[in-house]
Amino acid sequence: MTLLDDAPLADGAGAAGGAAKGMPEQPKRKVRGLTRPEWAEYAIALVAGISLALLLRTLLDWDDVMGSAIIAGIAFIGVHYLIVRERTSPDVALDKVVTTMMWTVGAVIVAMLLWMLSYVAVRGLKLLNWTFLTTDLSTTGSLEEGGGALHAIIGTAEQVAIATMVVVPVAVLTAVYLHELKGRLAGLIRFVVDSLSGVPSIVAGLLIFTVWPGYAGIKASAALAILTLPIVTRASEEILRTVPDSLREASLALGAPQWKVVLRVVLPTARTGLATATILGVARMAGETAPALYTAFGSASVNLNPLNGSQSSLPLFVWDLIRVPDQRQNDRAWAGALVLVIIVLVLFATARWLSARADKKLGRR
Amino acid sequence: MSTHLDHDQQHTTTEPPVLTPQHLGPAAQGASSLTATDVSCWFGSRQVLERCSLSMEPGKVTALIGPSGCGKSTFLRTLNRMHEVVPGAKIAGTVELDGQDIYGEDLGVTEVRMAIGMVFQKPNPFPSMSIRDNVLAGLRLSGKSAGDKDTVVEESLRRAGLWNEVKDRLHDGGMSLSGGQQQRLCIARSLAVHPRVLLMDEPCSALDPISTRVVEETVIELAHQITIVIVTHNMQQAQRVSSQCAFFLVEEQKQPGRIVEAGDTATLFTNPKDQRTLDYVTGRFG
Numbered sequence: 001m002t003l004l005d006d007a008p009l010a011d012g013a014g015a016a017g018g019a020a021k022g023m024p025e026q027p028k029r030k031v032r033g034l035t036r037p038e039w040a041e042y043a044i045a046l047v048a049g050i051s052l053a054l055l056l057r058t059l060l061d062w063d064d065v066m067g068s069a070i071i072a073g074i075a076f077i078g079v080h081y082l083i084v085r086e087r088t089s090p091d092v093a094l095d096k097v098v099t100t101m102m103w104t105v106g107a108v109i110v111a112m113l114l115w116m117l118s119y120v121a122v123r124g125l126k127l128l129n130w131t132f133l134t135t136d137l138s139t140t141g142s143l144e145e146g147g148g149a150l151h152a153i154i155g156t157a158e159q160v161a162i163a164t165m166v167v168v169p170v171a172v173l174t175a176v177y178l179h180e181l182k183g184r185l186a187g188l189i190r191f192v193v194d195s196l197s198g199v200p201s202i203v204a205g206l207l208i209f210t211v212w213p214g215y216a217g218i219k220a221s222a223a224l225a226i227l228t229l230p231i232v233t234r235a236s237e238e239i240l241r242t243v244p245d246s247l248r249e250a251s252l253a254l255g256a257p258q259w260k261v262v263l264r265v266v267l268p269t270a271r272t273g274l275a276t277a278t279i280l281g282v283a284r285m286a287g288e289t290a291p292a293l294y295t296a297f298g299s300a301s302v303n304l305n306p307l308n309g310s311q312s313s314l315p316l317f318v319w320d321l322i323r324v325p326d327q328r329q330n331d332r333a334w335a336g337a338l339v340l341v342i343i344v345l346v347l348f349a350t351a352r353w354l355s356a357r358a359d360k361k362l363g364r365r
Numbered sequence: 366m367s368t369h370l371d372h373d374q375q376h377t378t379t380e381p382p383v384l385t386p387q388h389l390g391p392a393a394q395g396a397s398s399l400t401a402t403d404v405s406c407w408f409g410s411r412q413v414l415e416r417c418s419l420s421m422e423p424g425k426v427t428a429l430i431g432p433s434g435c436g437k438s439t440f441l442r443t444l445n446r447m448h449e450v451v452p453g454a455k456i457a458g459t460v461e462l463d464g465q466d467i468y469g470e471d472l473g474v475t476e477v478r479m480a481i482g483m484v485f486q487k488p489n490p491f492p493s494m495s496i497r498d499n500v501l502a503g504l505r506l507s508g509k510s511a512g513d514k515d516t517v518v519e520e521s522l523r524r525a526g527l528w529n530e531v532k533d534r535l536h537d538g539g540m541s542l543s544g545g546q547q548q549r550l551c552i553a554r555s556l557a558v559h560p561r562v563l564l565m566d567e568p569c570s571a572l573d574p575i576s577t578r579v580v581e582e583t584v585i586e587l588a589h590q591i592t593i594v595i596v597t598h599n600m601q602q603a604q605r606v607s608s609q610c611a612f613f614l615v616e617e618q619k620q621p622g623r624i625v626e627a628g629d630t631a632t633l634f635t636n637p638k639d640q641r642t643l644d645y646v647t648g649r650f651g
Contacts, residue, residue: 182452246489250551253447254558255479256506264506268493 041083049076073104117341124338127331133339138301142329149336151302152317155217156343158306159296159313160285162221167229168278172267175236180262197230202290209294216296217306220313223291228281235277239270272354279351283344289315314340396424396592397463397561399444399481404458405621406439406448413439415621416458419611421562426584426593428603428630431613431645436622437596440613441564444594445481446474462562479507482560486567488547490539490554497535499550503558517557524590525553526583545576552583563587565595569602581606600646604634612642 034042053072062068077097085093132148140147174193178186204223212219243266251261267274292298297310298320312320314336321333399421406414414436421427429437442448443456446467460467467477482503490499500518504511511517518535522528527549531542539550548568555563565584569577584593584606597603603610611627626633626642637643644650 244489246485246487247491249447249450250485250489250491250554251502251506252450253445253478253483253485254503254506254554255475255477255509257475260506260508264502265491265493269491271493 037087041080041087044083045076045080048079049073077101120334120338120341123331123334124336124341127335128338132332132335136300136302137332142324142326145328147332149314149317149332149339151299152312152314152336153339154302154304155220155296155299155311155313155316156286156340158304159217159220159224159292159311160282162218162306163224163228163285164278164282166221166225167232167281171229171232171277171281172236172274174233175240176262176267178233179237179240180258180266193230193233196226197234199226200290201227201288202293205291205294208291215310216308217303217311217313220292220296220311221306223295224285224288227288227291228285231284232277232281235280236270236274239273239277240266242273243269272357276351276355279347279354283347283351286343286347287315287340289319292316293319314343396590397480398423399562399592399594400461400464401440401444402459402461404440404443404456404460406436406443406457407453407455408451409453412621414443415623417613417622417624419624419627421592421594422609423592424588424590425609426588426595426607427609427611428607429594429596429611429613430598430600430603431622432615432650433598434622435613435615437611437613438566439622441483441566441594441596444562444564445478445483447478447483475507479503479509479558480560481562481564482555482558484548484551484555484563484565484568487571488544488551490542490547490550492538492540494539495536496531496539496542496550499539500553500557503554507558509558521553521557522550524556524583524587525549526579526586527553543576545572545579548572548576548580549583552580556587560591562592562594565593567596567598570598577602600634600648604630610634612637612639612645614641614645 049072052075053068056062056071057068077100080100081093081097084096131146133153134150135146135148136151137147137149138151174189177183178190183189201223204226205220207226208219208223212222247265247269248261251265252258256264292313292315296313296316298316299310299312303309303311317336318333318340321329321336324330401417401419401421403416403418404414405412405416417436417440419427419440429441431437439448442450444460444467448454448456456468462477462480465472467481490496491502494502497518498505500521501511501514503509504517519528519532522531527546530546531537531550534541539547542550548571552563552568568584569580572580581602584595587593588606595603595606607630609628610630610633612625612633613622614625615622626637626639633642634646637646
């Protein structure tokens with residue numbers, strides 16, 4: 001919205017190009033990064049912190065690595081504060097302390113995630129190969145080689161797909177009722193949805209097991225749907241909230257009836273956000289064990305029919321095989337866990353990518 | 366609400382047109398008069414406008430001026446039934462488009478809003494649509510048949526003074542334009558349904574001076590074709606674009622806004638009847 005925005009592009013480019021012509025390129029000033037005294041302060045504080053931790057370790061005969069690391073960290077922050085305060089001021093020193101703490105917290109979280117992922121990867125990669133993805137366990141004895149999780153992958157795919165097909169339309173319609181129509185029952189429905197989101201997953205499974213006995217993949221879908229409906233509904237409502245009211249007003253002022261405002265303007269604008277909400281719901285469903293325990297029950301062979309007969313799923317596969325005191329079955333469980341983690345990660349990455357694209361499109365960035 | 370008969374008599378010079386949905390197409394194009402009589406507005410129990418009467422002449426630009434919070438935007442929104450969109454909003458009085466009550470039973474709210482378009486303070490193109498689709502949005506949203514879509518797009522963008530800048534990128538997103546261009550896109554979007562009146566709520570307040578100038582030129586250009594009502598904080602703008610002017614004021618806090626003085630723009634700015642108008646237009650308060 002500056003003056004240049006509206007000027008024809010050629011003019012702007014011409015003026016800028018003309019000014020730079022014949023001039024030596026200007027060196028860019030360094031504005032980020034640490035100055036030399038700052039480097040020195042960090043180095044001194046780090047040496048001091050580690051030395052103190054090592055000293056205490058030797059003097060008191062400790063052998064706990066974690067404890068020493070924490071002591072080193074605290075000593076580092078303390079020493080750093082004192083020297084920075086000496087050179088500059090207490091405000092700057094406090095700023096440094098808070099910065100260090102932020103970085104530490106961030107690093108710890110990233111480290112934990114990486115550690116968990118790499119642990120699953122290392123344990124799971126032992127058996128993860130093409131055979132694992134394309135065979136089931138119906139003919140493979142527990143001590144034999146080969147066999148895989150195809151039945152579990154198929155089960156997860158079917159159960160999650162069916163549940164998603166039920167959950168997404170219901171959740172989006174509910175969100176539209178709550179936020180667009182602001183119907184008379186909105187308060188009550190929001191309360192019910194919120195209460196539902198607190199239902200423990202095992203209870204959802206037990207409920208379906210009781211009211212709809214017998215084993216079948218679709219019963220697991222029903223339990224998963226109960227579990228994810230409130231999550232996707234509230235997420236969708238939040239997404240609809242991000243659609244600016246000015247767009248609704250603009251549509252109404254053009255003579256649009258409300259259903260067309262929702263269908264043609266609000267939902268298309270929220271499309272990517274709703275896709276993100278859906279994917280997060282799907283990822284949640286893919287990882288749930290308890291709702292499938294008494295409903296899909298689990299099986300060792302491929303069951304393509306979700307309507308009848310017990311069916312496996314990836315979490316059930318992992319749960320079944322990790323309980324057995326047998327190395328090969330445990331390895332299979334880890335490989336299954338790795339497949340599950342990869343599926344969920346891919347889904348999350350897709351969600352992030354979609355929402356980044358949506359932000360760019362709406363000019364939010 | 367008064368009867369239509371009384372007011373039809375005011376239009377002795379022209380045949381009182383009967384507004385039916387069929388008449389709202391391009392055939393009904395052209396300037397219309399808009400007459401507000403004793404319009405009062407409430408948000409819940411708080412009254413924000415008190416008995417405002419104003420006649421907006423066909424084919425002229427009427428400016429609504431006054432300090433912030435004096436109800437001029439609310440008044441504008443009553444003119445195409447956008448006031449009632451806010452929950453708890455109430456209204457009294459009549460607003461007549463060519464003698465027909467827009468709050469009456471003969472007209473649906475959709476028809477009213479198609480006949481009386483609106484441009485908002487902040488440019489609000491639909492982000493999910495291309496420039497072309499934004500222009501056509503009004504037709505699609507109101508379910509009106511478009512005829513030749515390319516013609517509608519070009520004609521509307523030309524009338525809004527945007528055609529030359531966007532003719533090669535009609536399929537780009539509406540948000541890819543600069544603020545001033547977005548606002549003219551919104552004007553084009555309103556014009557595409559061939560409204561007989563265009564309401565503009567501070568259309569330039571979010572724009573830089575150059576974009577403002579272009580939008581003002583567009584307004585002056587459009588004034589030959591349709592009736593325009595524009596809310597503005599900028600008194601120079603009111604003088605540049607309008608021929609009629611109404612000055613709104615809230616005299617005491619918590620009181621509803623009233624029209625202090627209305628009439629010819631030149632007279633209102635140079636020789637107002639009311640002392641408060643003089644104070645405002647000379648910048649002594651507000």
